[in-house]
Structure formats: C-alpha cells, structure tokens
Amino acid sequence: MSTAAVAAASGYSAQQVRDLEALGVLPAAKRARNGYRRFSAAHLRALRAYRDLAHAVGPVDARHAMREIRLRPPRQGTALICGFHARLNDEREQALAARLALESIRAEAATDAAPGEADSMTITELSQALGVKASTLRFWEKSGLVAPDRVTTRAGTARRYPLTAIREARITAALRASGYRIPDVQKAVTAIRDLHDVSHSLAALDTRLEAISQRALALLRAGTQLAEIITSAPAPGLSRRFSARAASAR
Incomplete structure (x- = not known):
C-alpha cells in the first residue's frame, strides 16, 4: 500500500503516518525503486493498535510500548501490556x-x-x-x-x-x-x-469512572492487534543483530 492508501484505511493523514513511522510506532516501511514508501497489512495493524492504545494510556506511553513490543521477547511484550490493564484497574x-x-x-x-x-x-x-x-x-x-x-x-x-x-x-x-x-x-x-471542585466531586468521579471505562474498552480493542504484533515480532537475537548493523551503518 502507498502512504495515501494506508492513511485512508487507518484514518490518519499521510503526514501522521510518516511521523509515526519516524517515531518508531510503525516498523520501517520498504521503499520502492522510486523511493516511495510501501506499507503492508502489518503497518495498518500497528496504526489501528496505536490509535486505541493512545486513547487508553496516552500517546507517550503508547509510542514507547509500540516500539518495545517489537524488540522484546513475547513474554516481556505481553507483560508490558498487562501492566497497562493493571494501571487502569488501579485508577478505577x-x-x-x-x-x-x-x-x-x-x-x-x-x-x-x-x-x-x-x-x-x-x-x-x-x-x-x-x-x-x-x-x-x-x-x-x-x-x-x-x-x-x-x-x-x-x-x-x-x-x-x-x-x-x-x-x-x-x-x-x-x-x-x-x-x-x-x-x-x-x-x-x-x-x-x-478533585479541586469539591462541590461537584461526585459528578467529577462519575465522569472519571466513565472515562476509565472507555479507556479500558480501547485497551481491549487494541489487544487483538497487539497480540499479533507481539507474536510476529522477530526473535530477540535478530532484533539485537539488526540494531547492531543499524548502529554500525550510522
């Protein structure tokens, strides 16, 4: 898929897709002979997972998690996502x-x-x-x-x-x-x-509980996509060798 095609399918703008690739949320796209990016179904899966994950835990933690789950062994990537569920439960x-x-x-x-x-x-x-x-x-x-x-x-x-x-x-x-x-x-x-406005504390808490519920649902929606990303990530040894080659190339 082209940048425009994956943007249309994911709901992001073409520039946002390029930015998320640069931030490591997406794996690096392959380049065609003309230099244009070529995206796959895996990139679209990552974009959809990131959207829900960012809603659930915030964009900073979501970006970090999307990078880490591709580099860590599956058990560590799974533990990272489980930690988000535990954190939301603590907030609730x-x-x-x-x-x-x-x-x-x-x-x-x-x-x-x-x-x-x-x-x-x-x-x-x-x-x-x-x-x-x-x-x-x-x-x-x-x-x-x-x-x-x-x-x-x-x-x-x-x-x-x-x-x-x-x-x-x-x-x-x-x-x-x-x-x-x-x-x-x-x-x-x-x-x-x-709760700074004590007179509306109960209403504020009800609003907070509803927001937590919506974030939890977003995290559940992201779960299937994240599971596929985690299980399809390269073995840790391969990731380290790739990182080493990239570092030496720089």
Whole structure:
C-alpha cells in the first residue's frame, strides 16, 4: 500500500503516518525503486493498535510500548501490556474508593458525630468530634491521610486542623469504620485531593469512572492487534543483530 492508501484505511493523514513511522510506532516501511514508501497489512495493524492504545494510556506511553513490543521477547511484550490493564484497574479502584468516601462523609455529616463548622480544630476537639483517640489522628497524619497545620504556642508547637484536614479526617474515619485498610484509605484520600471542585466531586468521579471505562474498552480493542504484533515480532537475537548493523551503518 502507498502512504495515501494506508492513511485512508487507518484514518490518519499521510503526514501522521510518516511521523509515526519516524517515531518508531510503525516498523520501517520498504521503499520502492522510486523511493516511495510501501506499507503492508502489518503497518495498518500497528496504526489501528496505536490509535486505541493512545486513547487508553496516552500517546507517550503508547509510542514507547509500540516500539518495545517489537524488540522484546513475547513474554516481556505481553507483560508490558498487562501492566497497562493493571494501571487502569488501579485508577478505577482509587476512583471507586473516593466515591465511597464522599458517600460515607455525606452520611456521616448527618449524624451527631460530625464536627462543627469551625474554621479549625485542635487535636483534642477533633478526636472528640470523631470519637477517635488523639494517637489515632497522629497515626493518620504519619500515614499521610491527614495534614494538620502546626501553630506556635507558649508551650511550643501544636497541631491545628483546618477545614481541609477536618474533612480528610472525617473521610478517613468513615472508611476505617467501614472496614477499609489504610492503603485503601490512602487511595481514596489521594483521589479526593485531586478533585479541586469539591462541590461537584461526585459528578467529577462519575465522569472519571466513565472515562476509565472507555479507556479500558480501547485497551481491549487494541489487544487483538497487539497480540499479533507481539507474536510476529522477530526473535530477540535478530532484533539485537539488526540494531547492531543499524548502529554500525550510522
């Protein structure tokens, strides 16, 4: 196929096809006697795989993966793609944990145990409001779940919990009461911190979960194409000899 033909079949422009070849996303095309590129079905397969892979994991990681799976042994290429699935699953679990945290804090806010609307609280006030020990709050701080301010007093320094820290403590308390382990709570708090517009947190998380679902589907669509690329890649020894010849030619 000519550059124009493979571009029409893949949905990319002719210049994009040439750029992706230069970036190593595509294997080098053969050249006709007149110097024009000649592409094959393998190039079209790679373009289709790259489109979905870029949607799933981003263009930078997708370009790296398309280059690597042609150079690595099949088991390593497979592991690379499996890592993308695992990463997407981690993102999904974090978003789900954050959503549960927000639902929990909404329910907890309606109870008598919810802290008041003060601008800040001492560690004693917050521990009493949440029904946990002060040592528990210090442990949560050490685990990165709550970040109190430090204020200077006559006796030295003391913890002061602003509204953000109170909110994180409430989320942590709600999730721990629901049986979540510290690593799971850390995921939830991290996700909550990434949501800058708290008033629309649940909607933002639902949007994020839908986006993750669409990316996961794109990764699944790419799977068949990537499997063919991985299994048809040259043996590692051949790849190394080819790389060595190319280096000596330069």
